[in-house]
Amino acid sequence: MTSNYPKPDDATLLEIFRKAALIKLNDERIIKQMMAGKLVMPYYSPRGQEIIPSAVSVNLDDDDYICTIYRGIHDMLAKGFPLGELWAELAGKVTGTCKGKGGPMHLTCPEKGMMVTTGIVGSSMPIATGLGWAAKLDGKKRVSVANFGDGAANIGAFHESLNMAALWKLPVIFICQNNLYAEHTSPAYSRVIDRISDRAAGYGMPGVTVNGNDPDEMYGAAKVAIDRARAGEGPTLIEAMTFRFNGHLLGEAGHYMDKAIYADAQAKDPMPILRARLIAQGIASEAEVAAIEADIDRQIDEALAAAMAADFPDAAELKRDVFAEEIA
Amino acid sequence: MTEATQKMTVIEAINAALHEAMEADPKVLVLGEEVGDEQDGGVMGVTKGLSTKFGKDRVKSTPISEQAIIGAAIGASVGGYKPVAEIMLMNFVTVAMDMITNHAAKLRFMSGGQTNVPIVIRTMTGAGFSTGGQHSDYLEAWFAHTAGIKVVAPSNPEDAYGLMRAAIDDPDPVLFIENLPTYWTPHPVTKQVVPIGKARVAREGGDVTVIGHSLMIVHALGVAEKLAQEGISVEVIDLRTISPWDRETVLASVRKTGRALVVHEAVKQFGIGAEIAAVINEEVWGALKAPVKRLGAAFAPVPFSKPLETAFVPQPADIEAAIRALVA
Numbered sequence: 001m002t003s004n005y006p007k008p009d010d011a012t013l014l015e016i017f018r019k020a021a022l023i024k025l026n027d028e029r030i031i032k033q034m035m036a037g038k039l040v041m042p043y044y045s046p047r048g049q050e051i052i053p054s055a056v057s058v059n060l061d062d063d064d065y066i067c068t069i070y071r072g073i074h075d076m077l078a079k080g081f082p083l084g085e086l087w088a089e090l091a092g093k094v095t096g097t098c099k100g101k102g103g104p105m106h107l108t109c110p111e112k113g114m115m116v117t118t119g120i121v122g123s124s125m126p127i128a129t130g131l132g133w134a135a136k137l138d139g140k141k142r143v144s145v146a147n148f149g150d151g152a153a154n155i156g157a158f159h160e161s162l163n164m165a166a167l168w169k170l171p172v173i174f175i176c177q178n179n180l181y182a183e184h185t186s187p188a189y190s191r192v193i194d195r196i197s198d199r200a201a202g203y204g205m206p207g208v209t210v211n212g213n214d215p216d217e218m219y220g221a222a223k224v225a226i227d228r229a230r231a232g233e234g235p236t237l238i239e240a241m242t243f244r245f246n247g248h249l250l251g252e253a254g255h256y257m258d259k260a261i262y263a264d265a266q267a268k269d270p271m272p273i274l275r276a277r278l279i280a281q282g283i284a285s286e287a288e289v290a291a292i293e294a295d296i297d298r299q300i301d302e303a304l305a306a307a308m309a310a311d312f313p314d315a316a317e318l319k320r321d322v323f324a325e326e327i328a
Numbered sequence: 329m330t331e332a333t334q335k336m337t338v339i340e341a342i343n344a345a346l347h348e349a350m351e352a353d354p355k356v357l358v359l360g361e362e363v364g365d366e367q368d369g370g371v372m373g374v375t376k377g378l379s380t381k382f383g384k385d386r387v388k389s390t391p392i393s394e395q396a397i398i399g400a401a402i403g404a405s406v407g408g409y410k411p412v413a414e415i416m417l418m419n420f421v422t423v424a425m426d427m428i429t430n431h432a433a434k435l436r437f438m439s440g441g442q443t444n445v446p447i448v449i450r451t452m453t454g455a456g457f458s459t460g461g462q463h464s465d466y467l468e469a470w471f472a473h474t475a476g477i478k479v480v481a482p483s484n485p486e487d488a489y490g491l492m493r494a495a496i497d498d499p500d501p502v503l504f505i506e507n508l509p510t511y512w513t514p515h516p517v518t519k520q521v522v523p524i525g526k527a528r529v530a531r532e533g534g535d536v537t538v539i540g541h542s543l544m545i546v547h548a549l550g551v552a553e554k555l556a557q558e559g560i561s562v563e564v565i566d567l568r569t570i571s572p573w574d575r576e577t578v579l580a581s582v583r584k585t586g587r588a589l590v591v592h593e594a595v596k597q598f599g600i601g602a603e604i605a606a607v608i609n610e611e612v613w614g615a616l617k618a619p620v621k622r623l624g625a626a627f628a629p630v631p632f633s634k635p636l637e638t639a640f641v642p643q644p645a646d647i648e649a650a651i652r653a654l655v656a
Contacts, residue, residue, distance in 0.1 A: 065407065099440035108439035115406050115443060120430055126396050127431065130403015130411075137357075137385060137409065144403070157426075160396035167391065321441040322475050324499040327572070 005220020010283045012058050016215050017274055017284075018292055019054035023074040024271050025296050026083075029304065030073075030090065031250065038308070039090055041104050045246035046074035048213075051270045052177055052240045053078035055218035056145065059226045060113070063140070065131040067116040067124040068147040070105040071177075071244070075147050080112045083299055087307035094313040095306070101317065121182075122155035124148050125174065129161045132170035132235070143171040143229040150239075151182025153196045162203040162237065171229035173222070174237045177212060179244040184256040200237035212240025213270035245269070335514040338506065341485035342374050342450075344519070345492035346412065350382050356496055357386050357404060360397060360414025360450070364389035371416055372452065372511060394420055398427035401447045406435070410496055411447050418453035418505065419462045425470075432501040433476030447502075448495045454508035454543060455593065455641045461629035464508070466542075466594035471503050472571040472603070478524055479570040481505040483545035485515040487568050490522030498524055505570075507542040527574035529581070533563035536587040536654050538647065539578055539604060541567045544591045547644045551651065560655055570600055578604065579611050586617035587654045593641050596624025621650050 008016060027047045033039040049071075057078040060066070068075040076086070082097070089096030090104055097109050105119035116127050128146030135142045152158060153176055165172045176196050180186065193199070200207020206225070210217040218240060225236035243265035247254045254262075278284045284292070319327045336344065350356045358378055362371055367389050369376030379387035390397050394415060401411040415421050421428060428449065436444045455464045471479045478500060482488040488506070495502035502524065522528075530545055531552050538548040545566045552562035563581050567573055582588045588608050590601035601622040608620050623642040631637050 067403075097440065098438060098442065101440050102438040106438040108435075108442050110406075110439075110442050115403075116431070116435065118431065120426055123399070123426055123431060126399020126427060127403040127406070129396060130400035130405070131407045132403070133388075133400055134404045134407025134409050137404075138407075157395045157399070160391075160393035161399065163391060164393060164396040164400060168388070321437045321439075323436070323478070323572075324444065 005217065006223050007216050008055070008058070008219040012219070013215060014278065014283055015058050016051070016054045016219065017278055019057060019078045020050035020271060020274065021293055022296050023050040023054065023077050025293065026073070026077060026300060029300050031246070033304070034250065041090060043104060043250040044071035044248065045244065045250050046071055048245040048265065048269065049074055049177055049179060049242045051215050051218055051274065052175065052212040052242060053147070055215050056175065056222040058219065059223050060143070060145070062112050063142045065113050065115050065128065065135065065142065065144040066147065067118070067128040067131065067145070069117065069121070069124050069149065069152070070119045071149065072107065072117050072147060073104065076107050076109070076114055076117070079114055081107065081109050081114060083303040084306055085109070087303040088310050091307040091310070092312060093307055093310035094317070095310040099317060100313045101321065122148060122152040122157040125152070125161035126157050129165045129170060129172055132165060132172035133168065135171050136168070141230045143173060143226055145173045145175060147175050147177060149182060150176060150178040150180070150187070150196060151185065151190065152176070153199065154182070154190055162200070162205065162235070165235040166203040166205045169232065169234040171232070172235040173225045173229055174235060176237065176239045177242055178239050179242050180261065181248065181257065183248045186256070195239060197237055197239040205235050205237060207237040207239070209239040209241060212242040213268065215274060333516045333518050336485045336489070336517045337514050338482070338485045338488045338511045339372055339374050341489040341517050342492050342506070343376060345489045346375065346378060347381065349493060349496045350378065350386065353410065355409045357388070357409050357411040358414070359388040359390055359400060359411060361390055361392055361416050363387060363414055370414065374450070375414065394424035395427055398424040398432065398449065401449070402427060402432050402435070402445055405445045405447045406443050412496060413447060413449050415449060415451040417463050418451045418467055419465050421451060421467065428471070428477065429474045433474050436500065437476060444499050445501045446499050448492070448504050449501065450504045450506065452506040452508055455630050455637055456509045458632055458634055458637060460632040464630045466592065466625070468505060468570050469594055469598060469600050472600055476500070478502045478572065479505065480524060480568060481507070481541040481570055482568060483507070483510060483542050483566050484513070485517050487522050487528070487566070489517050490520050491524065491568060493521045494524050505542065509543050510546060522568060525569050525572050525574060527577040528566045528568055529563065529577065530566040531562065531564040533561035533585070535561045535585055536589065536651050537563045537565060537578070537581040537585045538589045538591060538651065539565045539567060540591040541570060542593060544593060544642065547642070547647055548591065551644050551648045555648065555651060560651065562651060573604065575607060579608065582608050583612050583615045586615050589621045589623065589647070589650050589654060591623040591642055591647055594624055595627055596622055597627045599624045618654050621654055623647060623650055
């Protein structure tokens with residue numbers, strides 16, 4: 001089935017790379033800042049999962065909704081999260097997109113369709129379903145994407161959301177980014193079936209498992225699901241197989257991860273593979289790719305410098321945004 | 329009696345408020361278990377007629393999926409709609425607590441004011457029908473303890489109508505607690521919007537202030553009438569809004585009477601009476617002629633057996649005894 005998927009053209013593939021490179025370089029810079037003690041936050045690195053949201057987002061517009069989870073900076077950046085506001089938010093500054101009140105686990109940017117980032121496993125799905133309902137009522141062919149992990153497929157919200165989205169034929173794309181571990185728990189401790197996508201049949205919607213690190217497959221699966229949702233044909237479950245190289249929470253020892261699986265995943269790191277492919281296929285020269293990376297680094301430099309120079313929020317912010325009116 | 333002041337039950341008043349709000353604003357939606365006319369318009373008929381009049385796109389009968397119901401309401405509201413979600417019985421909110429307290433209540437703050445969740449969560453409860461430990465709890469303190477969600481609880485049809493119109497128009501989530509025993513009492517309804525956060529002096533008096541909500545106000549008014557024959561003048565304050573509660577009205581009354589009794593059907597321990605009594609002590613200590621008294625349910629699950637259930641919740645005789653003790 002995956003061989004019948006539409007393939008990204010060269011320009012789209014380059015765009016996927018641009019997004020993925022931004023995610024990777026941004027992640028590396030965040031880690032560098034954290035290691036230097038300049039950023040203090042819980043960080044769930046998306047390193048290794050760059051291709052999934054990059055290949056999905058080239059099929060989305062700013063009007064399309066996404067909801068994501070605590071490991072969600074890659075989903076946000078791929079959809080166009082403004083870098084300056086992102087870094088300011090990570091630094092807890094008032095110039096952050098959420099005025100420093102949300103932090104890395106609650107990034108939000110409605111003008112780009114990034115409606116909710118949740119720190120609760122599984123909770124992106126019910127809300128994305130509601131956004132799908134709003135999208136359907138609007139009648140403007142926009143879609144709603146729910147990102148979540150393999151661990152979230154075992155929580156009740158998964159079942160309720162997929163059932164409701166299918167029942168109401170909502171334009172929702174459920175993207176399970178299966179990075180093999182739910183926090184520190186392997187599939188052996190969390191489910192009997194091999195493929196999470198098999199569960200889609202139980203809700204009467206299409207379900208596919210794809211190599212999320214392969215831009216062709218990921219793009220094709222996303223395009224088919226998004227086109228289907230836009231056409232009013234209802235939701236799809238995509239299980240995108242991937243791996244995260246920095247564990248669950250940055251700084252952990254990672255003893256629970258099988259060494260052979262880790263080594264295999266590292267050998268298949270999608271980023272150098274895509275980079276080399278662009279050059280080998282003549283889609284971009286080494287110099288052009290390097291220029292893309294240098295430009296991203298320059299943007300990160302600017303965002304980082306501005307974030308560090310910005311002010312922290314005033315304590316008066318505690319009274320604001322609890323309700324529409326300020327609390328006395 | 330004119331159309332504007334016709335007699336209505338609480339059920340009819342809320343039904344009218346929903347009809348008129350849906351008529352006035354196409355963004356108002358209704359969802360919940362059995363809310364559609366094909367399912368009898370709600371377990372108590374509160375939503376009767378809505379699906380026939382406004383269609384099944386705007387009035388959704390849902391599966392028994394409380395997380396998905398509240399999630400769908402949150403998502404639709406973030407997408408620009410004003411959903412009124414029904415959770416059939418208050419005990420069933422437990423299944424949706426993550427959606428309500430982690431998401432509905434917090435998205436505005438966590439997003440730095442970029443998103444808001446203008447939903448109404450209708451629910452119903454109240455002891456007295458031998459429904460036992462999982463069908464009649466008052467759980468308002470849980471939500472009053474959560475920043476970002478408003479809590480209202482009308483005691484009569486006039487306030488039920490007016491608070492529902494206000495709740496639907498409110499830019500923040502509102503938990504709307506309906507009381508089963510008072511559902512069928514007819515009362516003239518003038519169809520005025522009742523502002524959230526404003527208590528009502530249900531009866532003026534000079535000797536003691538009774539503060540409460542829902543059925544306890546009906547009880548307190550009966551007791552006040554009886555004690556008036558003996559020259560004990562009782563002021564009854566119907567909170568109507570539990571959070572944010574109307575400190576001004578309560579404190580002004582207690583300053584005047586010097587005596588206060590807070591009564592609620594919820595368990596007394598850590599109930600809202602504790603907060604109100606504490607604030608009275610902090611703010612008007614010098615004016616108090618007696619320690620503030622509290623009445624609430626026993627520290628036990630709601631029991632089934634009728635005599636036990638009667639002993640569990642404050643009865644008019646308990647309110648009377650507490651008032652007599654205060655003025656003694």
